[in-house]
Amino acid sequence: MKLSELMNVIPFLEIDLKADPLIEKVEMDNREVSANTLFICINGYTVDGHDFAESAVERGAVAVLAERPLALDVPVIVVSDTKRMMARIANHFYDYPTKKFNLIGVTGTNGKTSTTLILEHIFKEAKKTTGVIGTMYAKVGEEIVKTKNTTPESLTLQQTFHKMVEANVETAFMEVSSHALDYGRVHGCDFNVAVFTNLTPDHLDYHQTMEAYLFAKGLLFAQLGNAYENKFAILNADDPASKKLMKMTSANLLTYGIDNEASITAQNIRLSAKGTSFDLFIFNQSYAIDVSLIGKFNVYNLLAAVASSYVSGLPIETIVRSLATVKGISGRFETVRASEKQDFTVVVDYAHTSDSLKNVLETVNELAPSDIKVVVGCGGDRDRTKRPVMAQIATKFATEAIFTSDNPRSEDPKQILIDMTSSLKDTNYQVIVDRKEAIEQAIASAKKGDIIVIAGKGHETYQQFADKTIHFDDREVAFDAIKERI
Ligand SMILES: CC(=O)N[C@H]1[C@@H](OP(=O)(O)OP(=O)(O)OC[C@H]2O[C@@H](n3ccc(=O)[nH]c3=O)[C@H](O)[C@@H]2O)O[C@H](CO)[C@@H](O)[C@@H]1O[C@H](C)C(=O)N[C@@H](C)C(=O)N[C@H](CCC(=O)O)C(=O)O
Numbered sequence: 001m002k003l004s005e006l007m008n009v010i011p012f013l014e015i016d017l018k019a020d021p022l023i024e025k026v027e028m029d030n031r032e033v034s035a036n037t038l039f040i041c042i043n044g045y046t047v048d049g050h051d052f053a054e055s056a057v058e059r060g061a062v063a064v065l066a067e068r069p070l071a072l073d074v075p076v077i078v079v080s081d082t083k084r085m086m087a088r089i090a091n092h093f094y095d096y097p098t099k100k101f102n103l104i105g106v107t108g109t110n111g112k113t114s115t116t117l118i119l120e121h122i123f124k125e126a127k128k129t130t131g132v133i134g135t136m137y138a139k140v141g142e143e144i145v146k147t148k149n150t151t152p153e154s155l156t157l158q159q160t161f162h163k164m165v166e167a168n169v170e171t172a173f174m175e176v177s178s179h180a181l182d183y184g185r186v187h188g189c190d191f192n193v194a195v196f197t198n199l200t201p202d203h204l205d206y207h208q209t210m211e212a213y214l215f216a217k218g219l220l221f222a223q224l225g226n227a228y229e230n231k232f233a234i235l236n237a238d239d240p241a242s243k244k245l246m247k248m249t250s251a252n253l254l255t256y257g258i259d260n261e262a263s264i265t266a267q268n269i270r271l272s273a274k275g276t277s278f279d280l281f282i283f284n285q286s287y288a289i290d291v292s293l294i295g296k297f298n299v300y301n302l303l304a305a306v307a308s309s310y311v312s313g314l315p316i317e318t319i320v321r322s323l324a325t326v327k328g329i330s331g332r333f334e335t336v337r338a339s340e341k342q343d344f345t346v347v348v349d350y351a352h353t354s355d356s357l358k359n360v361l362e363t364v365n366e367l368a369p370s371d372i373k374v375v376v377g378c379g380g381d382r383d384r385t386k387r388p389v390m391a392q393i394a395t396k397f398a399t400e401a402i403f404t405s406d407n408p409r410s411e412d413p414k415q416i417l418i419d420m421t422s423s424l425k426d427t428n429y430q431v432i433v434d435r436k437e438a439i440e441q442a443i444a445s446a447k448k449g450d451i452i453v454i455a456g457k458g459h460e461t462y463q464q465f466a467d468k469t470i471h472f473d474d475r476e477v478a479f480d481a482i483k484e485r486i
């Protein structure tokens, strides 16, 4: 496509293009540039992309989009906000891919990955071709693509959607993070369904206040479109934030919940260590559900997934049937069993917020009257306000807590642990900075019947420090420690 055609998506742009080169690629990273590329300069948090424009041209960029004039031998188009324009350009370049399939966006503090993966299962059981974008990976049909962000920036996003169109994907499920909404990474995505899971404190380093955090989540509902376009907002009736989100959208509404009145509800919930049973009520029809997922919080995820599948046109009988085969989600309430002789339980869970940690520990408490040990830490370069709160929850809901490192990133691991424990009144804890040692100690000292919850890193297979990233998998470390003991 010609540069002039791409530039048409920018309103009121008055440029006199002396050359109108063919654009075959759009990139924001000079290292990815090749012949006939349009290079977009993004002034980032770490570095300024404008500094790489010259190198991009040397590598084959034939035009540059920038926020200031640059002395280059190729056309330089100056706009006030390159990031915002990048979303439009990406959308046009990849021919508006999200108009070509059903797109379900899931936002909320906790439960996004779980809900999107339950959705993937339901749609696959209904024999649909699916796509997923989220924390663990992006998936185009069966092909897995590694991702850096839960919700990638617009260029990668639209490129991935384009691949989904080529792979004949019929429905895609996407986690939409508050950062992505605030940055405008999803501008121009044509969502058919937007799902809200819940809102509890997290990312306050970025958003500063809960109001600002809610506002960012609300942007998904604000950009959803209208009821007459058959768009649906799926809201959690048990979360007070839903009342505000309702006002931010003109789409159709469908609510789900357990405690408050809702269109889709679960009643008579029975929790066990093997799974969960409940009666699903959907517009006064009821269905008996038996799933292998554990915990009340997963009932919410299931209800959200049922609601989104239903408004996407899947028959309720198909949806209900598929729930019987929903599998556990990697790193979410995942048990580690290394030997027949193991007489204690080890659970690895991705709880890295105060609310999710409380949910997991409450669930474990409900399941068995055992002693609970929790091994947990808090990530560096992330919301500091959650540190003392997570520590309080750990000592309150577990018999004993071992506080350790999560991903310290650029921070001093010891300081993070001081932030967690300095105002703690309870004394049923110890601090072991090294995560491997902490897990080994918890397992070595486990008594018969104990439950050990290793929280915060779930599916992650690495640990990030200021100077290095090492391979680290809670499940592997736990497995080896159990073997060592038996
Ligand atoms: C704060 C933040 O969101 N940063 C994002 C941002 O990075 P940045 O601003 O540091 O980018 P940069 O490195 O300064 O680079 C600026 C520009 O120069 C270019 N560049 C850079 C180096 C070079 O050699 N050549 C070059 O051309 C880059 O491609 C870029 O265009 O742009 C990057 C590329 O899109 C993102 O990967 C990165 O996310 C980082 C990794 C991050 O941690 N983000 C978190 C806060 C985040 O977004 N999290 C949410 C999920 C949270 C949740 O699930 O709860 C998410 O959606 O992931």
Ligand SMILES: Nc1ncnc2c1ncn2[C@@H]1O[C@H](COP(=O)(O)OP(=O)(O)OP(=O)(O)O)[C@@H](O)[C@H]1O
Pocket: 108, 109, 110, 111, 112, 113, 114, 115, 135, 150, 175, 197, 198, 297, 298, 300, 301, 331, 332, 333, 349, 350, 351, 352, 355, 356, 357, 359, 360, 458
């Ligand atoms: N609906 C829910 N409500 C509260 N807690 C939940 C819910 N679903 C899952 N959790 C807890 O939160 C943890 C993370 O779940 P999940 O990965 O689905 O969330 P997420 O929203 O994708 O998180 P992230 O923001 O890191 O992408 C789980 O391991 C579990 O402890």
Ligand SMILES: N[C@H](CCC[C@H](N)C(=O)O)C(=O)O
Pocket: 150, 352, 378, 379, 380, 382, 406, 407, 456, 457, 460
């Ligand atoms: N999406 C979340 C994941 C946090 C996972 C936890 N293990 C940590 O590193 O803090 C974030 O980037 O804030």
Ligand SMILES: [Mg+2]
Pocket: 112, 113, 114, 134, 135, 136, 150, 175
């Ligand atoms: Mg996620």
